[in-house]
Amino acid sequence: MTDYQRRLAAALALHFNAEPPNAIAPNGMKGDIKHLSPMHFLRCARTFVHTPLLIGKPLMRTFVLHDRVYCARCIAGKPHGLNDDNYGRMHPYFQNQNGITYYRCIAQERGYEKCGQRGVHSDVLDEQIVEILSEMVIPEDFRERIEFEVRRRLENAASLGRMEEIGKIVERIDLSWEQSFIDKEAYVEKRRQLQQEIEALRPIDYDELTEATDLIQNFRIYWNECTNLDNPEDARKQLIAKVVDRVFVYGGKNWRLYSTVISQSYLGKTK
Incomplete structure (x- = not known):
């Protein structure tokens, strides 16, 4: 220069x-x-x-x-x-x-x-x-670094904590389904309810980040x-x-x- x-x-x-x-x-x-x-x-x-x-x-x-x-x-x-x-x-x-x-x-x-x-x-x-x-x-590590910034915001802390709890519940439900402890109808309904709760709790940053990522990576398209x-x-x-x-x-x-x-x-x- x-x-x-x-x-x-x-x-x-x-x-x-x-x-x-x-x-x-x-x-x-x-x-x-x-x-x-x-x-x-x-x-x-x-x-x-x-x-x-x-x-x-x-x-x-x-x-x-x-x-x-x-x-x-x-x-x-x-x-x-x-x-x-x-x-x-x-x-x-x-x-x-x-x-x-x-x-x-x-x-x-x-x-x-x-x-x-x-x-x-x-x-x-x-x-x-x-x-x-x-x-x-x-x-390459932008998701991890941005997630760290998102977690630092107090208004997101409670939602992220609940999302982690739901994630563990989903894992247990999946295991119950794999071992035939619950029927298909009950499994699908419970999974749907938990997914809806996750979507409602997810900070706006994640959805906007996904949109921005897609735009930058596929701009020419x-x-x-x-x-x-x-x-x-x-x-x-x-x-x-x-x-x-x-x-x-x-x-x-x-x-x-x-x-x-x-x-x-x-x-x-x-x-």
Whole structure:
């Protein structure tokens, strides 16, 4: 990483009032994708975005990364104390002449100094983001580590204790069934009741963790399956919104994806 890249990374960290998150991939498009830390993985994106962008009339066009693309040049040089949530955000545009969709920095149009960032083709940026998300690796022991964090929460302690008790009861019932101490009807009914109680007691973290795990591990599959839906681009927009909070791009003519920030709002209830 060059000195400028280090300064840029530091500026991005200051922008978020925190150290650079583990999920930032500062080396751009390919490879060098950081492993997600378990708790950062738990906080993958949750917000669904449903409203497509209207470009002209009657043309309606959806930009997959709408409101998530930021100019790294502007963010790195953001004036100290400036209170502008939209500062550095790049806006989507559609060129009628050639049908090209792209994002461009509008700092100058908003009254700020022109930064020199060139327009970014949306389809190229989409491909890079999908590649990054498809290559993310979840730590092998993430379930054990997250379960440890879940158990530490007092509100979950009683439920988890009861779940362990039910687990032991289930083992005894299974043994009774195997040894023909109870008939099939009684076994099935008792098993069903215990399973329902387990489901009612299970902390929300587990179900959301399962969903988040599936999304990260099979992101490419879900992305491709969107083509079978009525509105593929809107479906992909919602899919991306589950995982990505912000995307930073940097450069002039030969621009590149500078970093991708994984959203921390996916599992808001686990804060």
